[in-house]
Amino acid sequence: MLKINYLSDFLFFKKIMGVNGALIATMTQADEMKKYTDVIFNNIGKNYDLIHSHGCFPLTYHMMKKAAKLKKPILISAHQTHYDIDTLLFSKQISQLFKIFLRRYYKFADIIICPTEHSRRIVKNELRIDKPIKLISNGVNTQVFKHSIKKRIQFRKTHKLNNATVLCVGMPIERKGFYDFIKISKEMNEYPFLWVGKRAFPLIQRDHNYNVNNLIMPGYVKDIIAAYSGGDIFCFPSYYEGEGIAILEAMSCGLPVIIRDLPAYEGRLIDGENCLKARDNKEFIEKIYYLINHPEESKRIANNGINTAKKLDLKETVKSIYEIYLELI
Structure with a gap:
């Protein structure tokens, strides 16, 4: 061997x-x-x-x-x-x-x-x-990254999530669109926004002060399946990705995803089919509202995302x- x-x-x-x-x-x-x-x-x-x-x-x-x-x-x-x-x-x-x-x-x-x-x-x-x-x-391990109703209930109870929840997973840094995520959450303060991920290299990264009541930051979450299961929409405003593993994980867990329109996603992630794409914060906000207000469309895009994950x-x-x-x- x-x-x-x-x-x-x-x-x-x-x-x-x-x-x-x-x-x-x-x-x-x-x-x-x-x-x-x-x-x-x-x-x-x-x-x-x-x-x-x-x-x-x-x-x-x-x-x-x-x-x-x-x-x-x-x-x-x-x-x-x-x-x-x-x-x-x-x-x-x-x-x-x-x-x-x-x-x-x-x-x-x-x-x-x-x-x-x-x-x-x-x-x-x-x-x-x-x-x-x-x-x-x-x-992506589609046998591991599966939606869990049990974990969803517990995760939402732990973090007091009582409304449609917008989730992102990644390091809270500028390249990942973290500060845009903050701005978007301020414009949609009727919904909880959840960013899961640990900050790295704090001494050499740009710092930023934020005070947003509807932004929840639990840091590193050991059971990431629980986090994906606890969310309703995966919003990924990253400015650069080699592939975007978190996107595949979210898709595999049955979340509809909204991503920035980047060259890395061309050919694999199709706007209106297995995801929605946005170019700026205004479009991210519009598309989050669209999925919240159109549950059947949200489900269709999520199902197409699951199929995409299975192919990968x-x-x-x-x-x-x-x-x-x-x-x-």
Whole structure:
């Protein structure tokens, strides 16, 4: 049986950085991959067949440099680009430095996995990486991410949710549209707005004061299925995503989703079919009201979202990745 060395800086800095999409993809794919291979994490030795990197920071860079000298095959899942940095102070300067670093990092790969066509274009055209690129979704475990009536009742009771609830899941940072979410909630103060997620790197992120009576922020929620089940509409105003794992999770849990109209979603998320798209806060507000006032439309979009999630099931993702492992060995 093959032994795969999964690399991720985020495993070491989970308490500081919180849970992000790259870490979720790493752990869920690794758990499913154990059906096909042995999986180890951040192993600095030589006893493995292939590296699959989900990180992009100095730790994984150093380990891949060592693996390249040993002539070990290297597969990289491209979770990050230089656009992920724009929430930090001095972001323009840091972004350019990160772009240079990423070029060096991705050049270690024998094959790169990108979750969407948009991320592929960034890696190929903006980072100028001339390596084989495979398009494979990060996937969502549709057997785990299911709506639970029992969890919904308990979650809503715990957080005193008595009306249609607008939910978002992610780090409360500018890139994720957190401050827009606050503004939207102020305009719709008759409804509760719930943001689930832990803030990371507080010292180097822009701070913001807010005082909104209908905004609930429980931080990190261990039972994320309960949070998805407790919401009624998933509003995701993020300004940049590689794929948007939280969107797939929300869809799988049966929530209708409203997203910002971004290139990353083209072809997969279709406005008026499996989601609604908005370009600014005004349109987000209009579409939230639309779903609240048109429950049949809300249900139709949610059902289409469930079907979309099933097509991007984690099992199919892992099968495709395993085929790449065999190709590289």
